[in-house]
Amino acid sequence: MSDRLRVLICGAGIGGLTAALAFVRGGAQVTVLEKAREISDVGAGIQQSPNAMAVHTALGTADDIIAAGVMPGVGIIRDFKRGRVKLRTQMKGAYEGRYGHPYVHIHRADLIDILRKHAVNAGADIRLSRTVTAYENRSDKVFVKTDHGNFTADILVGADGINSAIAAQMQGQGSARFTGQMAWRGLVDASDVSPGLIPKDASVWAGPGTHFVSYYVRGANLINFVAIKEKADWTEESWSKPGDVSQLRQAFKGWDKPVTELLNACGACFEWGLFDRPALPTWRDGRAVLLGDAAHPMLPFMAQGAAMAIEDSWALSQAVFQNSDIETALRRYERLRKPRATKLQNISKSNAGLFHAAGPAALARDAKLAAARALPFAQKMRFDPIYGYDITTVI
Numbered sequence: 098m099s100d101r102l103r104v105l106i107c108g109a110g111i112g113g114l115t116a117a118l119a120f121v122r123g124g125a126q127v128t129v130l131e132k133a134r135e136i137s138d139v140g141a142g143i144q145q146s147p148n149a150m151a152v153h154t155a156l157g158t159a160d161d162i163i164a165a166g167v168m169p170g171v172g173i174i175r176d177f178k179r180g181r182v183k184l185r186t187q188m189k190g191a192y193e194g195r196y197g198h199p200y201v202h203i204h205r206a207d208l209i210d211i212l213r214k215h216a217v218n219a220g221a222d223i224r225l226s227r228t229v230t231a232y233e234n235r236s237d238k239v240f241v242k243t244d245h246g247n248f249t250a251d252i253l254v255g256a257d258g259i260n261s262a263i264a265a266q267m268q269g270q271g272s273a274r275f276t277g278q279m280a281w282r283g284l285v286d287a288s289d290v291s292p293g294l295i296p297k298d299a300s301v302w303a304g305p306g307t308h309f310v311s312y313y314v315r316g317a318n319l320i321n322f323v324a325i326k327e328k329a330d331w332t333e334e335s336w337s338k339p340g341d342v343s344q345l346r347q348a349f350k351g352w353d354k355p356v357t358e359l360l361n362a363c364g365a366c367f368e369w370g371l372f373d374r375p376a377l378p379t380w381r382d383g384r385a386v387l388l389g390d391a392a393h394p395m396l397p398f399m400a401q402g403a404a405m406a407i408e409d410s411w412a413l414s415q416a417v418f419q420n421s422d423i424e425t426a427l428r429r430y431e432r433l434r435k436p437r438a439t440k441l442q443n444i445s446k447s448n449a450g451l452f453h454a455a456g457p458a459a460l461a462r463d464a465k466l467a468a469a470r471a472l473p474f475a476q477k478m479r480f481d482p483i484y485g486y487d488i489t490t491v492i
């Protein structure tokens with residue numbers, strides 16, 4: 098029998114595939130168990146910030162991601178009605194210089210495909226239609242049950258998302274709770290809107306209880322949008338469902354022209370309830386360990402959920418390669434990652450207040466943003482700890 102480290106990964110999302118690549122590159126024998134019949138993602142974009150790109154660079158996927166993606170010129174926060182600029186941050190060129198890596202917008206399916214291809218080419222074995230149902234720690238192995246047979250390994254990585262079966266068994270976690278926010282997501286063909294209507298930037302329009310994000314993906318041929326609205330409840334059983342475009346247009350009626358024109362050109366969208374979970378006391382149990390949304394789901398208002406899963410994947414693989422004892426390795430991983438993920442969860446939550454402020458709170462927010470405009474240093478202080486963090490130099 099091979100004496101290579103055997104790693105089982107539950108879930109082939111962005112976290113699971115990045116972990117597969119990181120482990121296989123370090124010489125481990127990796128099997129990924131994914132419950133879906135095929136590996137794919139929703140038709141929507143995703144932002145890959147410089148801290149995520151640092152890991153992609155170390156794993157050899159950055160060039161493909163940059164080639165398939167679009168780099169936004171600037172990040173802009175605008176007023177929802179007239180589009181007046183509240184804050185403008187140079188991204189393209191500036192981020193590469195400051196953080197060593199670019200900020201990239203990419204179609205989720207393209208990112209997943211790049212990660213999958215690299216992981217498989219490097220030797221990872223991905224098994225589809227395998228739902229992990231339980232695990233059992235044995236003296237020197239972990240035994241994993243699925244609906245199609247059982248597996249043993251040295252380590253089980255639970256990268257199975259916010260509704261993680263591994264986390265549920267580990268700590269009998271409470272179920273995910275609705276955060277009072279919902280999102281519509283969609284893609285519009287760039288040729289279906291007036292040329293120049295949507296700038297090639299990362300744009301946010303901020304309104305009371307609502308905000309709208311747009312950016313380009315796929316060679317700037319598609320415009321991605323995420324429209325967030327506070328909502329008292331989410332009554333659907335499913336977390337995502339086809340959305341009603343007329344309801345979406347109604348929610349943004351009277352907004353700045355680029356928003357309304359983009360929505361008029363939109364033929365279809367999806368609706369998502371945004372959920373979170375109470376913080377877990379620990380991310381590990383014997384030889385089982387969690388990463389990504391399974392460990393620390395977060396609101397998407399800092400665009401860092403997948404970035405944290407990607408940083409986790411690097412940190413976990415390196416902690417395991419650097420420590421012969423599994424328990425020491427997993428403890429080191431958790432100690433390194435929990436404070437950072439918790440910090441990003443809190444920043445993401447507080448951004449709801451920044452984007453959704455109304456009345457006097459909106460005036461206070463605008464004053465803060467005006468100060469940030471006048472003091473670019475303040476913006477750098479805010480973004481440097483997030484985007485300038487390079488996990489590959491930490492471990």
Ligand SMILES: Cc1cc2nc3c(=O)[nH]c(=O)nc-3n(C[C@H](O)[C@H](O)[C@H](O)COP(=O)(O)OP(=O)(O)OC[C@H]3O[C@@H](n4cnc5c(N)ncnc54)[C@H](O)[C@@H]3O)c2cc1C
Pocket residue numbers: 107108109110111112113130131132133142143144145227228229230256257258259260261262280282323369371388389390391395397400401402403404405406
């Ligand atoms: C509207 C919105 C916008 C966002 N935008 C951004 C952004 O711009 N940038 C960013 O960094 N993040 C963003 N995020 C967050 C990001 O999408 C998530 O944090 C990220 O996808 C989590 O990846 P994951 O691999 O941990 O989990 P998931 O993507 O949930 O993957 C889990 C995988 O596990 C599989 N699985 C589940 N249970 C089992 C089981 N029992 N057995 C086998 N397989 C199983 C699932 O089928 C799935 O493939 C956004 C989120 C939302 C909702």
